[in-house]
Amino acid sequence: MRSLQVLRWLPFVVMFGVALLDLLGGRNLVFLPLLTLGPAFASVSGGVRRTALVGAVALAILVPMAIYNGLLFTWENNLTVVSILGVTGASMLASRLRLQRERELASVRQVAEAAQRVLLRPVPRRAGDLRVALSYTSAAAEAQIGGDLYEVVTTPHGVRLLIGDVQGKGLAAVETAAWVLGAFREAAYDEADLADIGDRLEASLARHLGREQFVTAIVAELGDDEMTLVNFGHPAPLLIQPDGELRTVEPPEQGLPLGLAAFDPSAAKAHRTPFGRGDRILFFTDGVIEARSPEGDFYPLTERAGFLTRDDPQAALDALRADLVEHTGGPLLDDAAMLLLHRPH
Incomplete structure (x- = not known):
């Protein structure tokens, strides 16, 4: 907001600065052609009318300054008038096109965000004996809505x-x-085996994705004291044990993302990891670990995992999200989804 106010006043500051510089320079040095900077800067943040107003102010400053310099009605001053009129007209057109593009981007973003809200249903806070927490932070850059996705369902085969x-x-x-x-x-209810769910996802994407497009994903099933996972090229989840020990749940063999099965027909393999009482596991997308600080440092997720040991899983995840945003020092450049599961004692 503060930077926007600076941009709004910048054209006037520049023009009056040019007038002051011309006065200080005396009649031998004429800086009046620089008044064209006013309407040029106005098109960056102002509307068409405001840009026209700035151009009118530039002409209003030019006339008395030209009289002071003895240049009124000279060809040099007439050329400056034409330059101000020309730059003002071009800046008004640029301002109109900018506002039109901003409206189009806002419309696209609203449609995409509405679609995401419909698709990404709120996850249940409890699933079986598990407590579930979710954090989803959308990228804020123009209409760059991402494709992060998540779902938690309770099926006859488990969570x-x-x-x-x-x-x-x-x-x-x-x-x-x-x-x-x-x-x-559909597949989560129909298929007894996680690998078969992966096949269903692959078959669905093969009908709709273009060549070399892909989706990284993890499909998981929660058992009584263990978890079964199939990793399709996605960042491995982070397991937090009751004593605070951290472990990244890496697959024995890294599978290809969904949509790239044609490059390697061998299916991604399921693997198991213990998941008992008191354990927590954090699933996340790469928008979390690839978030950079203003200095260019990636977000150190494992070092900040202490936030996840709070009693309330949602409060823990909210604290981690707040720390992530603080680390970046501004809006995220990519969507960041985090899903935290806790099996209480």
Whole structure:
């Protein structure tokens, strides 16, 4: 907000600065052609009318300054008038095009965000004997809505979840996320084996994705004292044990992302990890670990995992999200989804 106010007043500051410089320079040095900077700067943040107003102010400053310098009606001054009129007209056109583009981007962003809200249903706070917490932070750069996706469902086969990240941005990514979520919600109930769920997801994407497009994802199933996972090229989750020990749940063999099965027909393999009383596990998308500070440092997730040991999982995840935003020092450049599961004692 403060930077916007600075931009709004910058044209006037520049023009009066030019007038002051011309007065201090005497009649031998004429800086009046620099008044064209006023309407040029106005087009950056102002509307068409404001840009025209700045151009009129530039002409209003020019006339008395030209009289002071003895240049009124000279060809040099007439050329300056034409320059101000020309730059003002061009700046008004640029301002109109900028505002039109901003409205289009805002419309696209609203549509994409509405689509995401429909697709990404609120996860249940409890699933079986598990407590579930969710944090989703949307990227704030123009219309760069991402394709992060998640789902937690209780099925006859147990509690199953999906977290994923679609390659790309915008409405195309949201559409792909819709296909993945739809296929998972059906397959999670129908298929007894996690690998078969992966096959269903792959088959669905093969019908809708273009060549070399992909989706990284993890499909997981929670058992009584263990968890089964199939990792399709997604960042490995972080397991937090009751004593505070951290462990990254890496798959024995890294599987390819969904949509790239044609490059390697061998399916991603399921693997198991203990998940008992008091354990917590954090699933996340790469927008978390790839978030950079103003100095360019990646977010140190494992070093900040202490936030996740709070009693309330949602409060713990909210604290971690606040720390993530503080680390970046501003809006995230990519969507960041985090899903925390806790099995109480």
